Amino acid sequence: MEAIKQRERMYSWGNPLEGVELSKNLSGLDYLLAIKRGEAPASPLMNTLDFSIGEIEEGKAGFYFEPQAFHYNPNGSVHGGVITAILDSAMGCALHSLLPKGMVYTTLELKVNFLKMVRAGAGKLTASGKIIHLGSKTALLEASLTDENGKKYAYGVSTCMLLKNE
16 A cells, blocks of 8 residues: 655744733724734634634624635545634634623534535635624624635534633
């Protein structure tokens, strides 16, 4: 049997703990905008999965990526965990954009529906997240993963719990 040819990918990331400290003195929206401008380190997950920040405004957030072979599962399509991660990021940051200084969140529940198989060559896919409901202790969010023609590949909903950043 022939040896399997391995591929390599190199990337770097900033110290996420520096961002955590910075975020304690900024509103959620200001912190996300600092990340987008390169003034605060992005989440290492973004570099690992090769996501980029798109739209950031109050109550909305977007991330995008171009599916690559390193995103694949053994069936030759983008792993559901990669799709879930970008949807979760868009939903979480939509919520984060509305948080005052000193507040954070954590995901309580996450559900994703996969509508179409995603493969390399699909072009730029965008996860757009928005708030459905923001309460005093929890929030309900949604996000869709679409291509540049508006074709929807996945849809997610999330419930998050709001916490003080201590």
